[in-house]
Amino acid sequence: MRRHVGKQSIRFDLPPVIRAAASVVGPKEGDGPLKDRFDRIMPDMLSGTNSWEKAESALARQGIELAVDKAGLSMPEIDYILAGDLLNQSIGSTYAVRSLERPFFGLFSACSTIGEAMTLGCVLVDGEYADNIAAAASSHFCAAEKTFRNPLELGGQRPLTSSWTVTGDGCVIISSSGKGPRITAATTGKIIDMGIKDVNNMGAAMAPAAADVLIHHFEDFNAQPSGYDAIVTGDLGSTGLKLLKTLMAEKGYDIGENAFDCGVEIFDAKTQDTHAGGSGPACSAVTFASLFYPKLCEGRIKRLLFVPTGALMNSTTAMQGETMPSIAHALRIEA
Amino acid sequence: MDYVKAFAVGGLICVIGQIVLDKTKLTSARILVIFVVAGCVLGGLGVYEKLVEFAGAGASVPLPGFGNLLAKGVKKEIDENGFIGVLTGGFKSMAAGVAAAMLFSFLASLIFTAKEK
Amino acid sequence: MDSSELSKKKYKNLVDEASPNSNVYRDCLKAFAVGGAICCIGQALNNLWVNLGASMDEAGAYTAIALVLSSVLLTGLGVYDKLGKHAGAGSFVPITGFANAMAAPAVEFKREGFIMGVGAKMFTVAGPVIVYGTLASIVVGLVYYILK
Structure with missing residues (x-):
């Protein structure tokens, strides 16, 4: 346990490098504030396939291939792929990697999947079990709506606290060598459930999980929010981000100026009708890859805490009246 | 005048649904079930038919009108055919609307695909 | 995170405060206009x-059939x-909403077979x-039969 720090954290002896990051998104994301930053924008939601599910896998495969390419590597040099998504039995990822012929770990951590993938990827690389790993997460608005909300053509209103599932795939290549920002530490979250049942207010369910992992990160490393240029949460949305700031303030941490949320950054809530913001595994993955990773590479951000968040219910538990267990994982990334 | 009444009564029934939707976070499916059952009970009591006489389509087109239709049908069947009408009346009275919805929805599935949003 | 019942209750209040509410008046106005209009078409x-x-x-x-056909189209x-995004209950409470509820999954799930x-x-x-309409009609029928 010599590299385990405090209660929930680990530090890396030879901090793994994020050698490349790639983002492939759908048309709505390609219309949003980050439109000039994505690597590839699909012209339509089917992406040349004949179903939403196949389209998600196509996006996911392209995201991984693109990231490998940007890292200057070839697919056989990738020792492991760690990826996940929202669809039942994680089919978005498994069909995506079917033709890639690389060792694969399918992960599920809902919208925080990229955090789980990056943490485990760093463990593999720092543990000298791998030289290069690909960590990816995908989601698809139409596939998600169909799988666990309503058919697309059903008329109805979405509450203002609801979020919009991001269509896309974000992938990072983590390596033992090469140039790029380094992941120096990770804090793994616990399941936190503060009794929120409203599936249209996932930001409220996830905010306490984000607060919990942040507090443990700061305690484990004896750090303060001011030590970071940016604290970037996954998909809390405008409501959840507000709640996180309040919860942190109650514990004596002021994260106000430095706190960003990928769900808030990816869409323009006013013109794109996305209500609380973006969500889904792709939300934090593509926003990190397109907005924050380049800033780390350019040195405009020196120390960043990346905190993807996830709500881990499904439609059966929601029908049974269960509350929403949530999780968040923190990664310290330094330029 | 019958248009004004239809608009006002039909609009108001929808407003009741909207208030329930905004205030209670019930899903639309639940609200529809509640409306149909409520319409059926009010129809059984003979109250809803008075609203239909007053507002015409304003009362018959919203889903409580569908419930009222079921209540009317079940009474008529019992009057004509006795006890078996308890089971056959409701289904018979909704047959035209539901069969039409099945037919058109099936045809729609042949022609259309869900559009991306 | 303290997840005692007390702090859950406190958090629930915090959430209610932080969450934006729908504009009920505006929603109702739109539901009234669209619902009323659909009923007027029905009357015509x-x-x-x-x-x-x-x-x-x-x-x-015949009116029900015509409205169902338009809604499915x-x-x-x-x-x-x-329409539903703006009208809310104004478009799902009329019979057209019922038809939409059948047609929407029909066109969505054709890829999963007929x-x-x-x-x-x-x-x-x-x-x-x-189901619940039929059950309600059976209860109404039973009462009617007994009281008749």
């Missing part, structure tokens, strides 16, 4: 059938959900309405 159709010599009951049935063309896709999914929202 009713009058038309009666003028053509239909009885009141027949006219009602608008659903297939991808328009009804846009039996378990279209055939089964058509009733995900409409099914409960039919």
